Amino acid sequence: MPSNEFFLEIGTEEIPDWMIEPALKELQNLLWGDLLLRSLVQEDGLAEVHATPRRLVLYIPAVLDKQPDIEKLVTGPPKSAPQRAAESFAQKMGVPLSQIEVVSTPKGEYWGFRQKQKGLQTKELLKTLVPDTVLRIHFPKTMYWTGKNGPRFIRPIRSLLALYGRRVVPFSIAGVKSAAYTFGHRVLGKPRIKVTGFQQFLEELKNNGVVLKADERREKILADAARLLAAAQPEGSPRRRTLRENPTLLNTLVYLTEFPTADMGQFDPAYLELPEEVLVTVMQHHQKYLSVSDAAGKLAPRFIFVMNLDEDSSGAICHGNERVLRARFNDARFFWETDQKTPLRDRLPMLEHVTFQSQLGTYRQKTERNVALVRRLAAFVPQAPVEHAARAAELAKCDLTTELVKEFTELQGVVGGLYARAQGEPAEVADAIYDHYKPESMEERSPRTPAGALVALADKLDTLAGCFTIGLKPSGSSDPFALRRATQGVVKILGDHNLHAPLLELIAAAQPAGEAAGQLLEFFLDRLRYYLREVRGFRYDEVNAVLAVGAQDVPDAIARCEAVRQVRPTSNFEPLSAAFKRIQNILRKAGGVEQFQGDPETSLLEAGAETELYAQARRVLEETKGSTDYEMVLRRTAELRPAVDTFFDKVLVMAEDERVRRNRLTFLAWLLRAFTRVADFSEIVVS
Amino acid sequence: MALSFQDLIFRLQEFWGRQGCVIQTPYDVEVGAGTMCPETFLRVLGPQPYRVAYVQPSRRPADGRYGDNPNRLFKHWQLQVILKPSPADIQDLYLKSLRHIGIDLRKHDIKFEEDNWESPTLGAWGIGWQVMLDGLEITQFTYFQQCGGIDLDPVPAELTYGLERIAAFLQDVDSVYDIVWNPPKRGASSFSYRDVRHADELQFSVYNFERADVATLWQLFELHEKECRRLLAEYPSGQEPAEKRRFPVLAAYDQVLKCSHLFNLLDSRGAISVTERVAVIGRVRELAVGVARSWIDQNVAATFTSPSEEAVVAE
Numbered sequence A: 001m002p003s004n005e006f007f008l009e010i011g012t013e014e015i016p017d018w019m020i021e022p023a024l025k026e027l028q029n030l031l032w033g034d035l036l037l038r039s040l041v042q043e044d045g046l047a048e049v050h051a052t053p054r055r056l057v058l059y060i061p062a063v064l065d066k067q068p069d070i071e072k073l074v075t076g077p078p079k080s081a082p083q084r085a086a087e088s089f090a091q092k093m094g095v096p097l098s099q100i101e102v103v104s105t106p107k108g109e110y111w112g113f114r115q116k117q118k119g120l121q122t123k124e125l126l127k128t129l130v131p132d133t134v135l136r137i138h139f140p141k142t143m144y145w146t147g148k149n150g151p152r153f154i155r156p157i158r159s160l161l162a163l164y165g166r167r168v169v170p171f172s173i174a175g176v177k178s179a180a181y182t183f184g185h186r187v188l189g190k191p192r193i194k195v196t197g198f199q200q201f202l203e204e205l206k207n208n209g210v211v212l213k214a215d216e217r218r219e220k221i222l223a224d225a226a227r228l229l230a231a232a233q234p235e236g237s238p239r240r241r242t243l244r245e246n247p248t249l250l251n252t253l254v255y256l257t258e259f260p261t262a263d264m265g266q267f268d269p270a271y272l273e274l275p276e277e278v279l280v281t282v283m284q285h286h287q288k289y290l291s292v293s294d295a296a297g298k299l300a301p302r303f304i305f306v307m308n309l310d311e312d313s314s315g316a317i318c319h320g321n322e323r324v325l326r327a328r329f330n331d332a333r334f335f336w337e338t339d340q341k342t343p344l345r346d347r348l349p350m351l352e353h354v355t356f357q358s359q360l361g362t363y364r365q366k367t368e369r370n371v372a373l374v375r376r377l378a379a380f381v382p383q384a385p386v387e388h389a390a391r392a393a394e395l396a397k398c399d400l401t402t403e404l405v406k407e408f409t410e411l412q413g414v415v416g417g418l419y420a421r422a423q424g425e426p427a428e429v430a431d432a433i434y435d436h437y438k439p440e441s442m443e444e445r446s447p448r449t450p451a452g453a454l455v456a457l458a459d460k461l462d463t464l465a466g467c468f469t470i471g472l473k474p475s476g477s478s479d480p481f482a483l484r485r486a487t488q489g490v491v492k493i494l495g496d497h498n499l500h501a502p503l504l505e506l507i508a509a510a511q512p513a514g515e516a517a518g519q520l521l522e523f524f525l526d527r528l529r530y531y532l533r534e535v536r537g538f539r540y541d542e543v544n545a546v547l548a549v550g551a552q553d554v555p556d557a558i559a560r561c562e563a564v565r566q567v568r569p570t571s572n573f574e575p576l577s578a579a580f581k582r583i584q585n586i587l588r589k590a591g592g593v594e595q596f597q598g599d600p601e602t603s604l605l606e607a608g609a610e611t612e613l614y615a616q617a618r619r620v621l622e623e624t625k626g627s628t629d630y631e632m633v634l635r636r637t638a639e640l641r642p643a644v645d646t647f648f649d650k651v652l653v654m655a656e657d658e659r660v661r662r663n664r665l666t667f668l669a670w671l672l673r674a675f676t677r678v679a680d681f682s683e684i685v686v687s
Numbered sequence B: 001m002a003l004s005f006q007d008l009i010f011r012l013q014e015f016w017g018r019q020g021c022v023i024q025t026p027y028d029v030e031v032g033a034g035t036m037c038p039e040t041f042l043r044v045l046g047p048q049p050y051r052v053a054y055v056q057p058s059r060r061p062a063d064g065r066y067g068d069n070p071n072r073l074f075k076h077w078q079l080q081v082i083l084k085p086s087p088a089d090i091q092d093l094y095l096k097s098l099r100h101i102g103i104d105l106r107k108h109d110i111k112f113e114e115d116n117w118e119s120p121t122l123g124a125w126g127i128g129w130q131v132m133l134d135g136l137e138i139t140q141f142t143y144f145q146q147c148g149g150i151d152l153d154p155v156p157a158e159l160t161y162g163l164e165r166i167a168a169f170l171q172d173v174d175s176v177y178d179i180v181w182n183p184p185k186r187g188a189s190s191f192s193y194r195d196v197r198h199a200d201e202l203q204f205s206v207y208n209f210e211r212a213d214v215a216t217l218w219q220l221f222e223l224h225e226k227e228c229r230r231l232l233a234e235y236p237s238g239q240e241p242a243e244k245r246r247f248p249v250l251a252a253y254d255q256v257l258k259c260s261h262l263f264n265l266l267d268s269r270g271a272i273s274v275t276e277r278v279a280v281i282g283r284v285r286e287l288a289v290g291v292a293r294s295w296i297d298q299n300v301a302a303t304f305t306s307p308s309e310e311a312v313v314a315e
Helices: A017-037 A083-093 A122-136 A198-207 A214-231 A247-254 A269-273 A276-286 A316-340 A344-353 A363-380 A386-395 A403-407 A414-422 A427-435 A450-469 A483-496 A503-509 A516-535 A540-548 A554-567 A573-589 A609-624 A630-638 A641-650 A658-674 B005-018 B090-100 B163-171 B193-211 B214-234 B241-245 B249-268 B274-302
Strands: A003-012 A048-052 A055-064 A070-078 A101-105 A108-117 A157-164 A176-179 A260-266 A290-293 A299-308 A355-357 B022-024 B050-059 B075-084 B110-114 B117-119 B124-133 B136-147 B157-162
Touching (some): A017 A048, A017 A055, A017 A122, A017 A247, A048 A214, A122 A157, A214 A247, A260 A316, A276 A290, A276 A316, A276 A414, A316 A414, A344 A363, A344 A414, A355 A363, A363 A503, A386 A414, A386 A427, A427 A450, A450 A483, A450 A503, A483 A516, A516 A540, A540 A554, A554 A630, A573 A630, A609 A641, B005 B022, B005 B163, B075 B163, B075 B193, B136 B163, B157 B163, B193 B249
Parallel strands (some): B022 B050
Antiparallel strands (some): A003 A055, A003 A157, A070 A108, A101 A108, A260 A299, A290 A299, B050 B075, B110 B124, B124 B136, B136 B157
């Protein structure tokens, strides 16, 4: 059947950079899915999506002209039914009796009719499918622009290009009619360009200042930057300046531009007296500039900015960006100098005026709680110097009163650490303050030092216990105090610093009231599960198996998951899991595992398979007793598999003799208890 | 020579005047932003089209720096444009306005970066961008979605130009105080932004941060709030259009503006704790929402049309 190329360009006002990639993916999935469902594209067929801030493009090289005709078999009454039934079936199908036939089904012979359905013309289908799909794309925040009865989209749609087989697919959205026209870059291109096919479309965009493909824009920025850095190496010096990589910022720049050109600006090296953290935050977060390292890895007085234009012909753009950066750096220097006049320790009373949360008091009160909690938790972080950690906890929130943090809130903690160091606090204290908000994401590292870990744990646990006590649990997407992040932070710190602190005791130390402790534990288990699965990449049944037999000790749970992952591929493991599941079923039917306490009576064990299994189990148990080499424990346990199999082959569990039967069930319960120290095998889903 | 501060204003007014905008003068009650003026806050409500542009000195007491900081001001000048409904070529119009003040787009880098606007005190929000010129934010561009808690239909576009920033950019000066306010003319000298405004910045910073009497400010806040509430309660909802038309909703709105400004003053005096903050904002918003509803009702009465289907009050 003949096929044609289809492509669509949704022309919009500037879409927020971070929403573009998900939107493209959705556009592709939705439209491709609909076409596939109608057999208009091949499952392994090609489709491409591309975007700039002003256009979302979908291209499918081959879409069939029309849906294939399909034949559907409709079954009527059984052949054994009276003639009348067959007649009325034929009538219902709208055909003479001669056209219905007898078909065999598993249920016997029936009357049937092969009904033909004409496939729809693709050009007809696209007329409704395309606009529907466009408006089905999900964006995090949408708007209306033509009025309340109009459609919602991320930003106003201003142009629609949709061609199927070189013909316009006619439809309209918000008063914009689809047409065979595209538009160039605002400054570098023409506003209206005739389009005849996808290749010509690509050509025209290129000639009109639009680099359609994100990868090409990314490469262009990086190539420009490399060239600028190479050209600007200090004369005769072997030193090399390098770009500081920041893939997230780079992606932002890629989706903020249709024709990106990188250029390099300079700033007065005198600003390098300010901490790099501050300068880099100003450049990257506030100005979207890439920063540059000198040969020694220190910040160089240069920056790379990206314009949405082909060149800075007069130098005005570079001059303007340098001017803005200078003003920003001046502000930062002003704040830095002003802040130094009042050292952190003198800011403690000022925290009385900073509310943490209305019911949980001021930051002064939180600070006092944090310090006390650091002392209560100290035993769980044996490496941490308690006095330094307590000092850090005391000063940790003082930077909230500084001008620098008021201006650059993302630097809270970091600024405190920098000030503490500048004001002569010991390095242990300064580093702990610097790190105490970390990790803020699962990718970010935990605090570097044990003291930092201790302060971070105390700060997060106090927030969690307080918020849960006053009923501020996160619900759905609402989590204003970032309690999920705090909980995951605790879990990650425990894992990264290998701290064997029982969760329940950590929670108790933070003194939640009422039902909060129980709710918090549940919340922690949920986050622990998430951490093991999404961050550490364990399979869900492995996580279930491990947590089913103990979830209090995070590093221990990680070690057990790791062991399960290692031993799982060995030949005995999954069959043994199946056997354990069988044991559980038997015991459940017999009244539950808790009915059968204690050790089995050896004299009642039947010679042969039963005594053999018992002996082997005893031996494995002796050899693995108390071991935290979980992989060895699991390997040894898995070796019981042949004996278990033989037992089930040769021995009838539900023996006639009541005493023997009861002893046998007790034996199985004992086995179950003895060998589920690392993981509950019955949770493993056998492939 | 680069445009003086006042010529910049003249040019923008000229440009938007040609686009059919009413060129208004600044509102004579203290506001934190041009959005708060009745010419924006009230005019965007309801179905009637409107186009207006005006300069609005905007007071943000907490941003004052005693005239010391080269970029931060207690009071800055905004040029506010409202186009209701927003035309389809609004972005092009905006870029043309930049050309009209001498910005050659072939030589400068313009980006529209996501920045959605929200004012909890006004029950208002919109979707839009900050417009960046060579890395400098020069304009806030917003498609209003809601105002006074009411969904807007049609959707107006709001452009807010930061005049000091643009002037400093055009004149290539590092401090707003070095901006040339008026061009030198024969027999008359030129004045700088410092000459015109520095005392204003210094004295109001002293007042806002040090001298304003907190108890008096609270009293004033409560008086204006009470007056506004009284008026809103007396609005003749059930009565004849003629009765409604002469009711002073606009006067009630002035009281809202007074409350909002007093709130900002109290805030800069450090007199409002974080907890109170939310509650006080809620009080002002309640007034703003009340005024917005009465205004819509009054306008329906004034145009003698049946209650507009478009002007649906969002609950």
